[in-house]
Amino acid sequence: METSLSNIERQQAILSLLQRQQRLKIAQICEEFSISEATARRDLEALAAQGLIQRVHGGAIPLQHATPEPPLLERSQEQADEKARIGKLAAGLVQDGETVFLGSGTTVLEVAKNLRDRKGLTIITNSLPVINLFAGLETIQVVCLGGILRNSELSFIGHITEQALSEVRADRVFLGVRAVDLEHGLTNDYLPETMTDRAILKIGREVIVVADHTKTCRVSTAFLAPLTSMHTFITTREADESFIAALRELGIQVLLA
Amino acid sequence: METSLSNIERQQAILSLLQRQQRLKIAQICEEFSISEATARRDLEALAAQGLIQRVHGGAIPLQHATPEPPLLERSQEQADEKARIGKLAAGLVQDGETVFLGSGTTVLEVAKNLRDRKGLTIITNSLPVINLFAGLETIQVVCLGGILRNSELSFIGHITEQALSEVRADRVFLGVRAVDLEHGLTNDYLPETMTDRAILKIGREVIVVADHTKTCRVSTAFLAPLTSMHTFITTREADESFIAALRELGIQVLLA
DNA sequence: TCAAAATCAATCAATTTCTTTCAAACATTA
DNA sequence: TAATGTTTGAAAGAAATTGATTGATTTTGA
Numbered sequence: 001m002e003t004s005l006s007n008i009e010r011q012q013a014i015l016s017l018l019q020r021q022q023r024l025k026i027a028q029i030c031e032e033f034s035i036s037e038a039t040a041r042r043d044l045e046a047l048a049a050q051g052l053i054q055r056v057h058g059g060a061i062p063l064q065h066a067t068p069e070p071p072l073l074e075r076s077q078e079q080a081d082e083k084a085r086i087g088k089l090a091a092g093l094v095q096d097g098e099t100v101f102l103g104s105g106t107t108v109l110e111v112a113k114n115l116r117d118r119k120g121l122t123i124i125t126n127s128l129p130v131i132n133l134f135a136g137l138e139t140i141q142v143v144c145l146g147g148i149l150r151n152s153e154l155s156f157i158g159h160i161t162e163q164a165l166s167e168v169r170a171d172r173v174f175l176g177v178r179a180v181d182l183e184h185g186l187t188n189d190y191l192p193e194t195m196t197d198r199a200i201l202k203i204g205r206e207v208i209v210v211a212d213h214t215k216t217c218r219v220s221t222a223f224l225a226p227l228t229s230m231h232t233f234i235t236t237r238e239a240d241e242s243f244i245a246a247l248r249e250l251g252i253q254v255l256l257a
Numbered sequence: 258m259e260t261s262l263s264n265i266e267r268q269q270a271i272l273s274l275l276q277r278q279q280r281l282k283i284a285q286i287c288e289e290f291s292i293s294e295a296t297a298r299r300d301l302e303a304l305a306a307q308g309l310i311q312r313v314h315g316g317a318i319p320l321q322h323a324t325p326e327p328p329l330l331e332r333s334q335e336q337a338d339e340k341a342r343i344g345k346l347a348a349g350l351v352q353d354g355e356t357v358f359l360g361s362g363t364t365v366l367e368v369a370k371n372l373r374d375r376k377g378l379t380i381i382t383n384s385l386p387v388i389n390l391f392a393g394l395e396t397i398q399v400v401c402l403g404g405i406l407r408n409s410e411l412s413f414i415g416h417i418t419e420q421a422l423s424e425v426r427a428d429r430v431f432l433g434v435r436a437v438d439l440e441h442g443l444t445n446d447y448l449p450e451t452m453t454d455r456a457i458l459k460i461g462r463e464v465i466v467v468a469d470h471t472k473t474c475r476v477s478t479a480f481l482a483p484l485t486s487m488h489t490f491i492t493t494r495e496a497d498e499s500f501i502a503a504l505r506e507l508g509i510q511v512l513l514a
Numbered sequence: 515t516c517a518a519a520a521t522c523a524a525t526c527a528a529t530t531t532c533t534t535t536c537a538a539a540c541a542t543t544a
Numbered sequence: 545t546a547a548t549g550t551t552t553g554a555a556a557g558a559a560a561t562t563g564a565t566t567g568a569t570t571t572t573g574a
Contacts, residue, residue, distance in 0.1 A: 006313040007561070009280065026521080036563045041522075050337070057570065058521065128392060135385060136408055144413055146403020146421045151393055156401050160421045164403045167417055264551065283531080293553045298532070314560065315531065515574100522569065532559065540551070 025059040085257035104155030105176030173204030179218035187220035213239035282316035308471025339469040342514035361412030362433030430461030436475035444477040470496035
């Protein structure tokens with residue numbers, strides 16, 4: 001311990017301490033800096049007022065990067081386990097050093113979570129949560145497509161997005177869809193997104209569609225593309241076997257998580 | 258110990274002393290240079306006004322620039338008060354319903370914070386924190402430019418960004434710069450960003466540059482644009498008066514927060 | 515649900531540090 | 545040398561920081 005620090009230095013020290021530990025109690029701070037509880041509280045109060053930490057009863061925790069997640073959050077709970085399994089399996093298809101496109105939606109976000117430790121990846125995406133997931137990582141380059149932010153999905157769509165897509169290519173494209181059906185192909189529920197998604201399908205050497213089993217044998221409102229526009233389909237064991245067999249019949253690689 | 262130094266020399270000595278030691282107390286300075294507390298305080302005050310040190314109760318500490326941490330978050334503390342004032346004043350220039358471009362940097366982020374309650378705005382930006390700030394707000398449309406994510410600033414730059422810029426126009430453009438100088442104009446410290454920033458300057462009817470006073474009368478490494486490419490300059494009362502007068506002489510509207 | 519324990523916010527006093535003010539010392543220019 | 549402006553030091557009142565105390569609030573465990 002150094003000699004008495006000024007309040008600002010101490011607060012900076014607390015902040016960096018809090019980056020490493022996931023939680024700091026008042027008592028810990030008192031001991032570490034040899035100060036009274038009152039002062040420790042005042043320091044945390046000051047840091048919280050600056051929005052640098054999250055105050056909790058008994059201490060403080062680091063600020064969970066306050067990135068928004070409105071309706072996306074609720075939906076991500078559904079079939080959370082299935083999506084996690086899909087994410088893990090799908091991420092295994094990616095080699096270090098590749099360029100990968102990640103679309104919007106919670107299932108693709110699960111794929112993204114399993115790619116954070118990889119080295120030398122280039123991530124192209126139109127999903128704000130995906131960008132936030134990779135932002136600040138030194139080993140991964142992030143390319144955002146831009147466009148108009150769609151609040152319900154936190155994804156970028158529109159003319160600007162499609163124009164940006166014409167400038168990039170990816171080794172693998174991971175796309176989530178609302179519904180997959182043998183007869184009606186890939187469908188989504190939001191028409192304006194269709195043009196953007198079609199453009200996305202064209203930029204990848206391998207197109208990988210991910211969807212939990214509740215989305216199979218279903219049809220949504222907006223036709224996106226025929227089944228054969230995807231090379232690989234990843235879902236879970238819970239999916240209907242005959243449906244899977246029919247996809248394989250079409251030459252589509254099907255992986256079950 | 259040298260014999261009596263002039264105030265300027267002494268301040269430089271204090272500065273270099275402060276680079277080695279991580280903290281200097283008033284008493285230390287008094288002893289080291291054989292000066293009174295009053296003079297020691299005046300020296301620190303002068304250095305702090307130039308944005309060269311961080312003043313604390315009882316002494317001073319170096320700026321946190323050297324931290325390899327997420328620099329944006331840390332840096333936002335410097336001149337935090339000035340930036341907040343600028344943000345408030347600048348936001349007042351925006352009318353409900355307008356289309357506004359917001360650039361990267363902590364000062365512009367302060368402007369953004371003061372625009373969250375507005376109705377019917379369209380926000381165009383290449384700054385990830387700005388996007389996150391407005392994401393999910395129903396009354397505000399967000400347009401992201403896309404591009405390669407620059408980790409240190411969390412902003413998007415590059416070819417994709419510039420291409421997207423050619424598709425949009427804004428009523429007002431808010432831009433932060435690293436340095437503003439009468440002779441050398443607007444300068445930044447990161448060369449690859451220059452092309453993007455120049456493209457940004459072209460999309461607005463009114464270009465508003467924001468910078469706290471420590472960035473005035475300074476020059477950075479990469480030339481961005483002449484002073485006359487901005488219509489309005491917003492800084493704080495602390496800025497040098499003759500500098501402000503000279504800007505007004507050039508026909509630039511100067512606002513002091 | 516209640517009660518004990520922990521934590522908190524609010525306040526006060528003691529200490530340190532800061533700002534302001536003024537006058538003396540010093541340097542600069544005419 | 546005289547006049548002017550800058551830098552310095554000293555002193556008094558203002559402000560900030562801290563630790564202690566009190567009573568309120570929240571959490572925890574039965």
